């Protein structure tokens with residue numbers, strides 16, 4: 488069992504509460520919009536957790552489409568499956584490693600608050616881009632430190648988010664948050680190399696960065 492699996496196995500209920508907090512749905516809507524989904528599409532979420540993105544995705548692909556949520560942690564998937572708004576005939580949850588997703592030729596991939604968990608984020612992004620048919624979009628949503636005026640105190644809050652979203656990140660000579668940011672940067676760089684027609688936007692006062700692009 489990985490560090491992340493044992494952490495999320497224990498904290499699935501609390502995580503679900505945080506992931507569904509007021510205001511978070513708007514971030515999830517913006518992420519879903521960045522995928523330019525159409526009715527009938529198949530969209531795959533890597534590290535879907537408790538399925539908090541699923542309502543926004545399901546709405547966009549419609550009854551003829553499919554939403555596939557992949558996660559390593561059974562307790563997170565069980566939680567997702569227990570929420571009526573996150574289930575349905577068009578929704579499928581799969582327990583698997585998102586670094587080696589069992590998916591080919593889907594229309595879009597998203598990974599929210601996940602890229603900082605992987606030991607080799609660039610390889611994970613490669614696998615995600617390989618899962619998408621040409622012309623499909625891939626989106627990464629992540630926390631980041633903000634350069635804004637209130638940054639000093641709020642960056643401590645950022646450290647807390649990092650610990651919740653990437654519990655396995657190792658402390659070395661760098662801080663926990665720096666190691667996390669290095670991984671997110673590596674994921675974004677690889678997505679930049681692999682895609683065209685990219686969009687980058689920030690929200691939540693600069694504490695969230697959303698990068699999306701089209702696989703050519």
Ligand SMILES: C[S@@+](CC[C@H](N)C(=O)[O-])C[C@H]1O[C@@H](n2cnc3c(N)ncnc32)[C@H](O)[C@@H]1O
Pocket residue numbers: 491492495506533534535536537538539540557558559560563583584585586598599600601604651652653
């Ligand atoms: C911070 S949560 C994000 C959940 C969801 N994407 C969201 O936006 O709320 C990270 C999720 O990644 C999952 N995870 C960690 N490593 C994974 C891996 N190698 N493959 C699939 N899922 C993984 C964890 O089980 C957890 O559910």
